[in-house]
Amino acid sequence: MPTIGIDLGGTKVLAAVVEDGTVGATRKRSTPSEGPEAVATVIAELVSELGGADRLGVGAPGQVRPDGVMTGAPNLAGFGHRDVPLARLVADATGIDAVRVDNDVNVGALGEQAAGAARGMRDVLCVFMGTGVGGGLVLDGRLRQGPHGVAGEIGHASFRPGGRRCGCGGEGHVEAYAGRVAMEAEARRRHASGEPNALVKLAGDRTMKSKVWAAALADGDPVAVSLLAEAVEAVATGIASAVMVLDLERIVLGGGLVEKLGDPFVARIGEAVQARLFPGSPTTVVPAALGDHAGVIGAARLAESG
Amino acid sequence: MPTIGIDLGGTKVLAAVVEDGTVGATRKRSTPSEGPEAVATVIAELVSELGGADRLGVGAPGQVRPDGVMTGAPNLAGFGHRDVPLARLVADATGIDAVRVDNDVNVGALGEQAAGAARGMRDVLCVFMGTGVGGGLVLDGRLRQGPHGVAGEIGHASFRPGGRRCGCGGEGHVEAYAGRVAMEAEARRRHASGEPNALVKLAGDRTMKSKVWAAALADGDPVAVSLLAEAVEAVATGIASAVMVLDLERIVLGGGLVEKLGDPFVARIGEAVQARLFPGSPTTVVPAALGDHAGVIGAARLAESG
Numbered sequence: 001m002p003t004i005g006i007d008l009g010g011t012k013v014l015a016a017v018v019e020d021g022t023v024g025a026t027r028k029r030s031t032p033s034e035g036p037e038a039v040a041t042v043i044a045e046l047v048s049e050l051g052g053a054d055r056l057g058v059g060a061p062g063q064v065r066p067d068g069v070m071t072g073a074p075n076l077a078g079f080g081h082r083d084v085p086l087a088r089l090v091a092d093a094t095g096i097d098a099v100r101v102d103n104d105v106n107v108g109a110l111g112e113q114a115a116g117a118a119r120g121m122r123d124v125l126c127v128f129m130g131t132g133v134g135g136g137l138v139l140d141g142r143l144r145q146g147p148h149g150v151a152g153e154i155g156h157a158s159f160r161p162g163g164r165r166c167g168c169g170g171e172g173h174v175e176a177y178a179g180r181v182a183m184e185a186e187a188r189r190r191h192a193s194g195e196p197n198a199l200v201k202l203a204g205d206r207t208m209k210s211k212v213w214a215a216a217l218a219d220g221d222p223v224a225v226s227l228l229a230e231a232v233e234a235v236a237t238g239i240a241s242a243v244m245v246l247d248l249e250r251i252v253l254g255g256g257l258v259e260k261l262g263d264p265f266v267a268r269i270g271e272a273v274q275a276r277l278f279p280g281s282p283t284t285v286v287p288a289a290l291g292d293h294a295g296v297i298g299a300a301r302l303a304e305s306g
Numbered sequence: 307m308p309t310i311g312i313d314l315g316g317t318k319v320l321a322a323v324v325e326d327g328t329v330g331a332t333r334k335r336s337t338p339s340e341g342p343e344a345v346a347t348v349i350a351e352l353v354s355e356l357g358g359a360d361r362l363g364v365g366a367p368g369q370v371r372p373d374g375v376m377t378g379a380p381n382l383a384g385f386g387h388r389d390v391p392l393a394r395l396v397a398d399a400t401g402i403d404a405v406r407v408d409n410d411v412n413v414g415a416l417g418e419q420a421a422g423a424a425r426g427m428r429d430v431l432c433v434f435m436g437t438g439v440g441g442g443l444v445l446d447g448r449l450r451q452g453p454h455g456v457a458g459e460i461g462h463a464s465f466r467p468g469g470r471r472c473g474c475g476g477e478g479h480v481e482a483y484a485g486r487v488a489m490e491a492e493a494r495r496r497h498a499s500g501e502p503n504a505l506v507k508l509a510g511d512r513t514m515k516s517k518v519w520a521a522a523l524a525d526g527d528p529v530a531v532s533l534l535a536e537a538v539e540a541v542a543t544g545i546a547s548a549v550m551v552l553d554l555e556r557i558v559l560g561g562g563l564v565e566k567l568g569d570p571f572v573a574r575i576g577e578a579v580q581a582r583l584f585p586g587s588p589t590t591v592v593p594a595a596l597g598d599h600a601g602v603i604g605a606a607r608l609a610e611s612g
Contacts, residue, residue: 123453125551137551139445146553147429148588157547158582161539169585233467241463241547245431245443247452276464279475282454 003303004053006043007104007295008060010075013039015046016293017053018300021115023293025050035078036089044093055098057303059107059295060086065149068101100302104295106143106152108254108288109136110305111298116289117252125242126288127154127235128255132167132179139246142305155179157238177234180257183227184208190223197223210260217261231257232265236272243273243283254288263287309609310359312349313410313601314366316381319345321352322599323359324606327421329599331356341384342395350399361404363609365413365601366392371455374407406608410601412449412458414560414594415442416611417604422595423558431548432594433460433541434561438473438485445552448611461485463544483540486563489533490514496529503529516566523567537563538571542578549579549589560594569593 002024007014013031017024027046032038047053062073068087073079091099102110109126118124122141128134133155137144144151155175156168163172167181176182184199187208191200198221202212216224239251251273253266270285277283290297308330313320319337323330333352338344353359368379374393379385397405408416415432424430428447434440439461443450450457461481462474469478473487482488490505493514497506504527508518522530545557557579559572576591583589596603 135551139450144445144552147555148553150584151551151553153550153553156550156584158543158550161543161582170583171581173582237464237467238547238551241544242551244459244462244464245441245457245544245548245551246450247454247457247459249453275477276467276479277476278456278462 001052001054003055003057003300004047004050005296005299005301005303006046006056006058007107007299008039008043008058008076009104010061010077013042013046014292014296015043015050016296016300017050018297021119021297021301023296026296031076033077035080036084036086038078039076040086040089040093043090047094047096053096055300055303056090056094056096056100057107057299057301058086058090058099058101059104059299059302060101061104063149064101064103066145068099070101071149098303100305102143102145102302103136103149105134106136106145107298107302108290108294109138109152109252109298110143110301111290111294111296112252112254112288113138113141114301115297116294117286118250121250123246123248124250124252125152125154125239125246125248126252126254127239129178129180129231129235129253129257130255131181133175133235133238134255137242137246143302154238154242157241159234159237174234174238178231180208180210180213183213183231186227187223195223197221199224210256213257214260232269232272236269236276239269239273239285240276243277243281249283251283251285252288253285254294258287307358307360309361309363309606310353310356311602311605311607311609312352312362312364313413313605314345314349314364314382315410316367316383319348319352320598320602321349321356322602322606323356324603327425327603327607329602332602337382339383341386342390342392344384345382346392346395346399349396353400353402359402361606361609362396362400362402362406363413363605363607364392364396364405364407365410365605365608366407367410369455370407370409372451374405376407377455404609406611408449408451408608409442409455411440412442412451413604413608414600415444415458415558415604416449416607417596417600417602418558418560418594419444419447420607421603422600423592424556427556429552429554430556430558431458431460431545431552431554432558432560433545435484435486435537435541435559435563436561437487439481439541439544440561443548443552449608460544460548463547465540465543480540480544484537486514486516486519489519489537492533493529501529503527505530516562519563520566538575538578542575542582545575545579545591546582549583549587555589557589557591558594559591560600564593
């Protein structure tokens with residue numbers, strides 16, 4: 001029987017049969033809001049509809065310990081603040097012994113390494129720029145999880161010590177300058193304190209999505225231009241430090257902001273990274289290649305990596 | 307037969323029988339200046355004096371590829387700028403098949419993980435503050451070398467983009483603020499441009515060694531105090547980014563400046579690292595424990611790690 005990968009999101013659950021990094025049959029359902037057991041049941045139903053599996057991998061939005069226990073899942077209704085043994089719940093519901101669960105960003109990185117923009121390479125750091133800045137690290141073909149399961153947190157690398165407060169409570173982290181939530185907060189702060197800008201005009205009271213950023217930048221709005229330049233600096237600083245410590249050849253960039261701003265944005269970050277390395281370093285920065293399938297492909301790979 | 311570890315330095319070669327991380331018999335010789343073959347011969351003589359070995363590990367001052375070829379050794383007379391297949395030369399001279407060679411900083415890190423300040427831990431980043439800032443990274447009990455053999459280069463992590471020129475040609479790297487050579491250059495620059503300081507007065511035309519720094523700091527010299535504060539910030543920024551990307555629990559600090567300034571300096575760097583992490587992070591920063599034996603112990607461990 002095949003391997004099935006599950007991409008568990010805050011609003012939907014995607015399940016796919018994956019063979020050799022290629023997605024076959026898929027099934028999709030809304031994420032139930034009744035909590036962990038209901039989520040495990042939906043996963044079991046999707047697996048059954050797909051004909052069952054020997055091995056099952058799950059990418060989940062939150063912090064996951066190496067033993068498959070979720071220790072934080074703010075975007076999953078009903079998961080609350082307690083520890084949730086998601087791997088065991090899914091194993092019980094499906095009858096499959098070999099269930100592996102990891103953080104969705106880690107799993108996406110594994111997908112890009114297995115079958116996407118870092119295919120054929122043993123090491124890759126994937127950086128996802130969305131509401132926050134997430135990262136997943138694959139070394140020697142395996143996910144680096146770390147003793148607390150929080151490896152890859154490039155969004156919390158140090159950018160400006162003593163600088164802007166980060167969502168995590170730390171100071172001057174990359175995410176405080178390059179995460180969309182932090183960038184929106186700064187744009188609104190500037191708007192309110194005498195720097196009116198297109199970002200706030202376009203977004204109004206609604207969330208300042210990536211397309212708002214794209215439109216304001218296309219307009220040449222000075223605040224948008226300046227905040228984006230700072231975001232590039234921040235992300236590039238975090239990436240460059242990781243490259244130096246790990247000797248990485250390939251960085252993959254994904255997430256909403258990267259998709260919206262496209263290849264020129266990726267190239268710009270690549271140049272800023274290069275400026276921080278040894279002169280002539282062979283490291284390349286490329287866009288993610290798997291789109292919405294990175295999660296299920298990576299989850300299947302996770303299950304197969306034992 | 308036992309394992310022998312070799313610490314090949316610019317001025318001396320230390321060889322030791324190492325068993326379970328403990329140093330037994332040792333032999334020491336001056337490093338010959340006639341080049342790679344002469345070095346291999348001296349190593350073979352020391353091994354023979356120690357009764358021979360099944361496995362041999364060598365820590366060497368310079369850049370070493372994963373296949374044991376040195377691609378740069380500025381501190382070894384006669385090695386020049388060509389590639390030197392040191393592992394093969396030593397295997398030929400000693401008749402031992404199992405010869406492993408790695409960079410001395412990497413080997414020191416492996417020693418501290420095997421039997422020193424990170425004993426019993428699977429992961430450690432060792433940072434050595436001397437003329438430059440070197441680093442060695444052990445993950446899951448094995449040295450991280452990277453595809454070009456340059457992993458662990460914490461001295462070239464990004465600190466102040468656009469800032470001081472680093473010895474490597476890059477800009478704003480940690481080493482440009484926290485390496486002794488760079489710190490001396492800055493102290494002399496300030497002295498010459500109207501900020502006379504105790505560092506230059508104490509050192510005169512001689513190298514500004516760690517003991518000069520200790521004396522000037524004890525005197526409260528403002529330039530020494532300010533340059534050291536900057537060095538702490540720089541090193542802590544590089545370390546914190548590595549901790550975030552890798553989820554590291556233990557950082558080991560060594561090198562001349564750390565030995566001279568002692569535990570309060572280590573504690574100060576530890577606090578600066580902590581201020582850059584997730585609040586409440588369990589990462590600890592401790593001094594190296596093996597002193598001059600880190601090299602031979604780590605080299606033996608390298609040989610045993612296959």
